[in-house]
Amino acid sequence: MRLFLKIIGGLFVALVLVIGVLALSLEAKLPKAPIDVVAGTTGRSADDESSILIFGATRNTGLIVAELLQARGDRVTAFVRPTSNTAALQALGTELIVGDAMDIETVRAAMSAGHFRSVLTTIGCLSCEPPPDYQANANIIKAAVEADIRRLVLITSIGAGDSYDVIPSLSKRFLEKTLPMKTRAEDELRASGLDYTIIRPGGLRSSRGTGNGVLTEENDVFGFIFREDLAALIVAALDDDRTIGLTLAALDAKRKWPWSGE
Numbered sequence: 001m002r003l004f005l006k007i008i009g010g011l012f013v014a015l016v017l018v019i020g021v022l023a024l025s026l027e028a029k030l031p032k033a034p035i036d037v038v039a040g041t042t043g044r045s046a047d048d049e050s051s052i053l054i055f056g057a058t059r060n061t062g063l064i065v066a067e068l069l070q071a072r073g074d075r076v077t078a079f080v081r082p083t084s085n086t087a088a089l090q091a092l093g094t095e096l097i098v099g100d101a102m103d104i105e106t107v108r109a110a111m112s113a114g115h116f117r118s119v120l121t122t123i124g125c126l127s128c129e130p131p132p133d134y135q136a137n138a139n140i141i142k143a144a145v146e147a148d149i150r151r152l153v154l155i156t157s158i159g160a161g162d163s164y165d166v167i168p169s170l171s172k173r174f175l176e177k178t179l180p181m182k183t184r185a186e187d188e189l190r191a192s193g194l195d196y197t198i199i200r201p202g203g204l205r206s207s208r209g210t211g212n213g214v215l216t217e218e219n220d221v222f223g224f225i226f227r228e229d230l231a232a233l234i235v236a237a238l239d240d241d242r243t244i245g246l247t248l249a250a251l252d253a254k255r256k257w258p259w260s261g262e
């Protein structure tokens, strides 16, 4: 009996140590040099009928971006799937175009269905088969080039491309299939000739934003960000042409741990 208790005790201590080491590996590496981005009051003048086409607006970050843009008077068009839950977008009065970004013909049709001055894609999916992280975004980039919609903002993730080394081993394991796809999508966009901005968020949190979200060109940073703060940074990046041609990490500048102070 004593030996059994000793074994259980030993296993418990080992488990606590493993969890502790894994948790400590999640400590953020915060940016030293955030860039200054400025959101306008509205991206369009009164006689401008152009719209911003969002892929991924049905929920989370993309939906908050749609809300922010429409609240300040921008026109937004959301590309949604036949299976998407569009209740939130319908409540907002967002114009909808139905298709599937994995099917380039539907993306082409969407881009020629209106006058779009910019495109945002937040598309990604860990549980989808096939995953859209490369193919859907590659279709969007190709169709934007063909339709001559010059401005495109792509949301990927810290860990993609030259930011791979900075992420914890746990994230590398968890995202081992996703990160190469996001990296390919980034490469495709850089080679496209479009006026692009790539934003790589850290780990996403869904509580209310802190206002501490920042963008940085540093590729050796890691951390966390609230979707509300990320959405505000995306709007600012769409507005601010100084972000064209940049690959930027998006982080909460004050958040050291995923679980601290929400």
Ligand SMILES: NC(=O)c1ccc[n+]([C@@H]2O[C@H](COP(=O)([O-])OP(=O)(O)OC[C@H]3O[C@@H](n4cnc5c(N)ncnc54)[C@H](OP(=O)(O)O)[C@@H]3O)[C@@H](O)[C@H]2O)c1
Binding pocket: 055, 056, 057, 058, 059, 060, 061, 062, 079, 080, 081, 083, 084, 085, 099, 100, 101, 102, 122, 123, 124, 125, 128, 132, 136, 155, 156, 157, 158, 200, 201, 202, 203, 204, 205, 227
């Ligand atoms: N979770 C994290 O911690 C984390 C960290 C860093 C980066 N990211 C990345 O950040 C981005 C935004 O993440 P999020 O959690 O805010 O949003 P999300 O919940 O992942 O939303 C993904 C959006 O993509 C749409 N979508 C997926 N496949 C599609 C397809 N084939 N055609 C059209 N739409 C499609 C979804 O539409 P439906 O409603 O139809 O499914 C949804 O609107 C993602 O790219 C994600 O990978 C996430």
